[in-house]
Amino acid sequence: MLGLADAGIATVTMNSGSDVFKSLGAFTHVGQDEIVAGREAGYKFNDLGATNILCPIQEAANVGLTDRCAGARETSTGSVTDFNLDGGLQDLTAASAKIKAALEADPTIDAVFALNADIAAKAVLPAVQDLGRDIFIGTVDMSEDALNAISAGDIVFAIDQQQYAQGYLSVVLLYLNATNAHSLGGGLPMYTGPGFVDASNVEQVIGLVAAGTR
Amino acid sequence: MTTQIKDERVSQTSFATKMLQRPELGALIGAGVIFFLFWSVDTTGNFAAIGGTAGWTDIAAPIGIIAVFVALLMIGGEFDLSTGVMVGTSGLMAGLLTTEYNLNVWVAIALVFAFALLVGFINGMVVVNTGLPSFIVTLATFFVLRGANLAVTKELTGTVRVANVEDSNGFDQAHAIFASKMMIGTSNFQVSIIWWILATIFATWLLTRTRFGNWIFASGGDKVAARNAGVPVNRTKIILFMMSSLSASFVGIMFVLRLQGMQAGQGVGMEFFYIIAAAVGGTLLMGGAGSAIGASIGAAIMGIADIGIPYALWDQDWRWTFIGVILLAAVLVNTWIGTKAKGAKR
Numbered sequence: 001m002l003g004l005a006d007a008g009i010a011t012v013t014m015n016s017g018s019d020v021f022k023s024l025g026a027f028t029h030v031g032q033d034e035i036v037a038g039r040e041a042g043y044k045f046n047d048l049g050a051t052n053i054l055c056p057i058q059e060a061a062n063v064g065l066t067d068r069c070a071g072a073r074e075t076s077t078g079s080v081t082d083f084n085l086d087g088g089l090q091d092l093t094a095a096s097a098k099i100k101a102a103l104e105a106d107p108t109i110d111a112v113f114a115l116n117a118d119i120a121a122k123a124v125l126p127a128v129q130d131l132g133r134d135i136f137i138g139t140v141d142m143s144e145d146a147l148n149a150i151s152a153g154d155i156v157f158a159i160d161q162q163q164y165a166q167g168y169l170s171v172v173l174l175y176l177n178a179t180n181a182h183s184l185g186g187g188l189p190m191y192t193g194p195g196f197v198d199a200s201n202v203e204q205v206i207g208l209v210a211a212g213t214r
Numbered sequence: 215m216t217t218q219i220k221d222e223r224v225s226q227t228s229f230a231t232k233m234l235q236r237p238e239l240g241a242l243i244g245a246g247v248i249f250f251l252f253w254s255v256d257t258t259g260n261f262a263a264i265g266g267t268a269g270w271t272d273i274a275a276p277i278g279i280i281a282v283f284v285a286l287l288m289i290g291g292e293f294d295l296s297t298g299v300m301v302g303t304s305g306l307m308a309g310l311l312t313t314e315y316n317l318n319v320w321v322a323i324a325l326v327f328a329f330a331l332l333v334g335f336i337n338g339m340v341v342v343n344t345g346l347p348s349f350i351v352t353l354a355t356f357f358v359l360r361g362a363n364l365a366v367t368k369e370l371t372g373t374v375r376v377a378n379v380e381d382s383n384g385f386d387q388a389h390a391i392f393a394s395k396m397m398i399g400t401s402n403f404q405v406s407i408i409w410w411i412l413a414t415i416f417a418t419w420l421l422t423r424t425r426f427g428n429w430i431f432a433s434g435g436d437k438v439a440a441r442n443a444g445v446p447v448n449r450t451k452i453i454l455f456m457m458s459s460l461s462a463s464f465v466g467i468m469f470v471l472r473l474q475g476m477q478a479g480q481g482v483g484m485e486f487f488y489i490i491a492a493a494v495g496g497t498l499l500m501g502g503a504g505s506a507i508g509a510s511i512g513a514a515i516m517g518i519a520d521i522g523i524p525y526a527l528w529d530q531d532w533r534w535t536f537i538g539v540i541l542l543a544a545v546l547v548n549t550w551i552g553t554k555a556k557g558a559k560r
Contacts, residue, residue: 060531083524083530084529084530084531084533085530086530086533086534087483087484089477089479089480090298090479090480090481090482090483090484091276091480091481091484092469092473092477092480093272093273093276093404093469093472093473094272094273094276094520096272097269097270097272097273097520097521098273098520098521098524098530100269101266101269101520101521101524101525102524104258104260104265104525105257105258105524105525105526105527106527118375118477122473122475130402143373143375143377144373144377144378145377145474145475
């Protein structure tokens with residue numbers, strides 16, 4: 001990328017890289033900041049009245065994931081506890097049993113902030129249903145099963161970083177740069193998320209997913 | 215076959231059987247100690263009760279089903295690093311066959327099992343015919359399958375997961391047999407526990423009560439001596455590879471039915487837990503000695519730790535450290551036994 005910058009070719013980074021896009025020579029970054037996404041999730045949990053939130057991290061050394069939990073911790077009026085669920089995606093049924101154990105160990109937990117749609121729909125939701133407790137589930141990113149669970153009222157929200165818009169915007173930004181010498185973004189990243197998918201818009205989003213643009 | 219050779223083989227087996235008792239007993243005592251440890255630090259009062267038991271057996275069962283057959287293979291002197299990813303491959307394959315090709319679930323399961331046997335057969339053939347270490351051969355299989363899992367799933371579904379398996383023909387019966395729950399007391403127990411017990415009984419019977427079991431010990435103990443004694447070493451090893459691969463696909467089927475779908479990363483990295491379970495259970499890493507029931511105890515230890523740590527409200531970060539310590543302790547004991555066993559055999 002630095003080679004491109006040296007050659008005078010304009011670049012934009014997208015998806016992940018909001019911290020480093022400048023050092024890579026890009027004029028802006030199109031994406032979602034993990035801390036910002038976590039903060040918005042924290043507000044959302046406040047609206048729901050959640051006071052004790054479990055935040056399972058399915059890849060222990062992934063800074064992006066710990067940032068999401070940290071962001072939620074900043075804005076939540078309750079407590080947010082990180083829970084190491086390393087390898088969770090490689091063994092979803094074991095992940096479910098571990099989450100169930102963590103929920104049993106602390107009966108005051110009233111919300112789970114899952115950081116992945118498969119973790120939410122395949123590990124957290126079965127554990128919550130098995131215990132029969134009233135626990136709000138929020139997740140990051142979407143899957144068909146997670147959307148259906150939102151539609152059914154089992155999952156409250158999914159954070160959507162709106163990747164389709166990331167690709168679309170990046171091309172538009174570069175196009176304007178090439179044709180009209182614009183350099184948009186003001187040296188800052190441009191956020192495409194967090195968008196929220198919840199009961200209010202889930203049916204519309206399901207339709208758009210089927211159409212291939214979400 | 216001459217009586218002279220037969221005598222030697224019989225004496226070897228009885229020695230192995232004698233040695234078997236000790237690592238197995240060690241693993242059992244270890245499991246007891248760990249169980250007591252987590253029971254004493256349990257904050258929920260649930261750990262030793264029905265709820266905790268349902269939790270740790272849920273984690274241990276799929277590990278145990280594969281670990282007992284991985285143990286047989288290791289006793290036979292070989293490794294299989296493709297078992298973990300094979301779980302994912304099988305689940306994805308069953309999911310794709312039912313959702314993309316609209317096959318009946320049972321037909322899909324039969325095809326998946328046939329595919330797993332083929333993969334095991336290829337692993338075994340390559341190992342016995344090239345003389346390459348199985349560690350390398352099955353590591354290659356691991357990467358081949360890992361890449362294929364992602365590529366094929368993306369190609370067919372446009373995503374990294376298979377969903378909606380529950381809409382397929384035959385799903386309900388298959389789900390009842392491989393993935394249902396039963397309420398005992400106040401908790402749901404997974405049917406996988408029954409399969410785990412059956413797998414352990416079958417593998418133990420095979421290892422200790424049949425001629426094939428003797429062949430396993432002989433093939434892993436001293437290949438040349440075994441071959442001289444008339445043991446079909448190559449055939450034994452190939453069958454062992456096929457069994458470990460089949461057991462992994464069995465668990466893959468259980469998972470895809472239970473999760474009603476599967477994502478492409480499932481199973482990757484799990485192969486080490488099966489090997490660890492076998493090693494903790496007293497199976498020698500160099501082959502020639504070990505136990506199937508020990509591998510099941512090793513799987514139980516992992517389940518106990520995985521549930522015990524959150525129940526104790528300990529930092530889950532320590533889980534890996536805990537498993538590492540258990541493994542090192544077990545292997546130290548096994549190596550000590552191993553040098554004794556080796557000395558007596560040669």
